[in-house]
Amino acid sequence: MSDLLRLATAGSVDDGKSTLVGRLLYDTKSVLADTLDAVHRASVDKGLSTPDLSLLVDGLRSEREQGITIDVAYRYFATPKRSFVLADTPGHVQYTRNTVTGASTAQLAVLLVDARKGVLEQTRRHAAVLALLGVPQLVLAVNKIDLVDYDEGIFEVIAKEFTDHATALGYPIGSVLSIPVSALVGDNVVDRSAHTPWYSGPTLLEHLENVPVEPDPHHVPFRFPVQYVIRTNTAEHTDYRGYAGLVAAGTVTKGDEIVVLPAGLRTTVARIDTHDGELDEAEAGRSVTLVLADEIDISRGDLIAAAVDAPAVTDEFDATLAWLSEKALKPGARVLVKHGASTVQAIVADLHARFDEQKLSTVATPDALQLNEIGQVTIRTAEPLPVDDYSVNRRTGAFLVIDAADGSTLAAGLVGAGLSALETDPSCTGGGNAAVSPGP
């Protein structure tokens, strides 16, 4: 079992996300005395009788002034079983942008709903975005359960509605869990609540500690973006030439036959080097340096891949974009695409469809893509790229869209992933989405 879990929160404003995160930190004793003193002082200054745990996480001056979370923050806590990296995302207006940012690296997402309000459109929209981004595990925290008198019936209705929605998005039954919690009081967050005898499942923390999460997919073929060429010529290392990078997917073993893309040249792995010595095998997530059997021309931006099952090399591909910029996307826009360690010029040739957030359905051939909108496009690149489908490979199927003029990040790109995953309106054709499942 992995001893490190990366998770993200999602939910709308005032669902109590900051309080829940504060409660997790507080009840796992991850908050130290001087930090807590500061929260107590600030709570008293605000005229509160109990400490406002959201103050533990809302770190910017303007966040504390307005009582809202402005930007994604990262929190760290640990129990004897696991370490956690938590992306604490705001639920405010710019929801998609922040959910996408938090979810891109998450292995699990905690979605909050207010027990008094139940599953909202925002909840379904967030779940759809999480499914699109391939977050493998979902938790629905039904918060403020104390405000509905710990009513089992209310919880069951919300849990069922959400589970049905997640299943329609492609989540297998075992990957979705609903938990009745009160972040304010502390019910079922870290400590089991005496108020919910009807709930037999784990507390939120117990689930986070025990949920099985494949650290990285092993069944997918080997992928290795070349980041940097290490060359040196010393008495100890004569004419050393190694290709440095992080194994993006699969496993590489000494002696494996590989192909270097986009050129298509083949050779074998002579050595897998690290500062700590040679390895026989390196799995996804490890930074290593590969020394190859033959001298071939390789530079930053190339992709080393398993010779059998190499990705397609193409200068035109379909993709889904989550648009993150105030500058709208118009078809024909010239941009930069960063894929792996490669940055190339590109044109967003066609804008086929846009996800309608109100109806949770798609709109064909829109004029533009605005901030926080998700759309389906065709991208043409100046140089061919070796791309995988995002639903198969979360690393080599992902790319950034960058503004060539000012360098800003315009969009999160997902190769090939269809918008059909987002079409969950019951009035649309039913059952057509089941084929899209959260990627590895």
Add this chain to the structure above:
Amino acid sequence: MTTQTLDALDRLESEAIHIFREVAGEFDRPVILFSGGKDSTVLLHLAVKAFWPAPVPFPLLHVDTGHNLDEVIEFRDRTVERYGLRLVVASVQDFIDDGRLEERPDGTRNPLQTVPLLDSITSNKFDAVFGGGRRDEERARAKERIFSLRNSFGQWEPRRQRPELWNLYNGRHRAGEHVRVFPLSNWTELDVWRYIQRENIDLPSIYYAHQREVFQRDGMWLTAGPWFGPNADETVEELTVRYRTVGDGSCTGAIRSDAADIEAVIAEVSASRLTERGATRADDRLSEAAMEDRKREGYF
């Protein structure tokens, strides 16, 4: 030769190495901020691993307040020598001597570091500046990106940060702008100490318990010395102490401790009810948003 499964420290190490290599691939003139403290020493250790068997392709930059403990300067010079690196020093004292900076009434020099730092970045045309900052240190730091764009005044604009997606880092910047890079973003204080133990990393001796002449000021034990004091109403005592962070001697306090080796330090850090900054950094106590305000000005 072995096959190993990655544990949490391996993952943090691999992520940091990945970040170092991205910067080496995308920037023209990176530099590593090096104070001789534990975080920047771990940072340098990771850089050595990232480019082995070639040397680290960046120089080091030390912002020297002029009020450093001797042990730290000695360690800095020894480390530079050991790895054969180039050291650039930005000296607060030089700026005070020629009138570009003014000594503060409270004698604290930590806030004065920003001007020499930015001046050195500009004059050396550094475009990427590695720092050992961790998001667990402070609430404002929790909002920091791994690649953090600074404008031409070196300022951090928290509302205008780029989203950071997957492990695809965007290092684009315009002339005059630079990027602060934090490879230890996802590490906690305890991760750093466990890594120091695992990798057997050499640190300045002040991190371990030793006898020292100290005096108490504002609830902190400060080293007695030519710059720091004591004042007439403060009494010097010889105590067994150690430092949790390395910073300007005028505002960085020692703690009473018998933790003389790495195992004892880890036990002590695990059990501590105080954060490292809350325990020993006077400058972070100035206001609720002290760190945020300094970062906006261009501090690291």
